[in-house]
Amino acid sequence: xxxxxxxxxxxxxxxxxxxxxxxxxxxxxxxxxxxxxxxxxxx
Amino acid sequence: xxxxxxxxxxxxxxxxxxxxxxxxxxxxxxxxxxxxxxxxxxxxxxxxxxxxxxxxxxxxxxxxxxxxxxxxxxxxxxxxxxxxxxxxxxxxxxxxxxxxxxxxxxxxxxxxxxxxxxxxxxxxxxxxxxxxxxxxxxxxxxxxxxxxxxxxxxxxxxxxxxxxxxxxxxxxxxxxxxxxxxxxxxxxxxxxxxxxxxxxxxxxxxxxxxxxxxxxxxxxxxxxxxxxxxxxxxxxxx
Numbered sequence: 001x002x003x004x005x006x007x008x009x010x011x012x013x014x015x016x017x018x019x020x021x022x023x024x025x026x027x028x029x030x031x032x033x034x035x036x037x038x039x040x041x042x043x
Numbered sequence: 044x045x046x047x048x049x050x051x052x053x054x055x056x057x058x059x060x061x062x063x064x065x066x067x068x069x070x071x072x073x074x075x076x077x078x079x080x081x082x083x084x085x086x087x088x089x090x091x092x093x094x095x096x097x098x099x100x101x102x103x104x105x106x107x108x109x110x111x112x113x114x115x116x117x118x119x120x121x122x123x124x125x126x127x128x129x130x131x132x133x134x135x136x137x138x139x140x141x142x143x144x145x146x147x148x149x150x151x152x153x154x155x156x157x158x159x160x161x162x163x164x165x166x167x168x169x170x171x172x173x174x175x176x177x178x179x180x181x182x183x184x185x186x187x188x189x190x191x192x193x194x195x196x197x198x199x200x201x202x203x204x205x206x207x208x209x210x211x212x213x214x215x216x217x218x219x220x221x222x223x224x225x226x227x228x229x230x231x232x233x234x235x236x237x238x239x240x241x242x243x244x245x246x247x248x249x250x251x252x253x254x255x256x257x258x259x260x261x262x263x264x265x266x267x268x269x270x271x272x273x274x275x276x277x278x279x280x281x
Contacts, residue, residue, distance in 0.1 A: 003078055006143050010082040028249055032249070032253055035256050036255070
């Protein structure tokens with residue numbers, strides 16, 4: 001059974017989903033920090 | 044606490060690398076499925092981690108309903124969101140595994156359908172949290188979380204109660220697992236649990252920061268409204 005491509009697809013998909021989610025967290029963090037700065041509360 | 048995070052991140056990265064080595068090199072190749080069976084080492088730990096996070100969400104929701112503690116509410120949001128990420132991985136890796144083994148990507152089998160329903164319940168929980176501005180939103184979300192958590196045992200035990208195409212559970216299913224496979228599975232679960240903990244930690248900090256920003260915006264609006272209201276009052280005094 002030529003199944004190795006499915007194995008790699010599953011592992012890559014897993015890390016891709018995690019990477020997209022972590023990227024969204026980083027974007028949300030930087031947006032909130034910017035908003036805090038604008039509100040004059042940035043540290 | 045800030046120093047602990049990078050240390051834990053390094054430990055988790057090492058654990059994930061070791062778990063990957065266990066899954067791809069140490070664990071033996073399964074006789075009938077071949078190498079594709081190694082998807083198991085990502086699919087099953089992701090499912091267990093998602094279930095664990097949904098249970099954390101249940102406990103935090105109950106604590107919020109009883110004590111109205113905002114930190115419990117924040118923990119509930121965080122665990123639901125990260126749980127949905129892990130559940131998404133289960134729903135993506137499952138069909139990728141099913142295609143070469145069953146010959147189909149998806150079947151409306153009880154285990155698969157209840158997992159999809161579980162995912163939909165927690166996505167609707169997150170949609171409610173994201174788009175509702177009502178003060179009652181955390182209470183409604185906590186009630187929804189309790190109903191959502193009822194689906195978790197249904198997903199887990201569905202393969203015991205119904206005829207299904209999905210394999211029997213690894214633990215308590217009556218089947219036997221090669222000790223090297225069990226070892227690799229547990230290493231992967233440990234690594235993914237540590238990773239989930241770190242992601243939850245970051246997401247919790249983000250949630251608290253978001254609440255701080257919302258509070259600051261509310262204070263600014265109140266101050267603006269107060270200033271606007273004082274103008275006609277001053278004028279009337281002149």
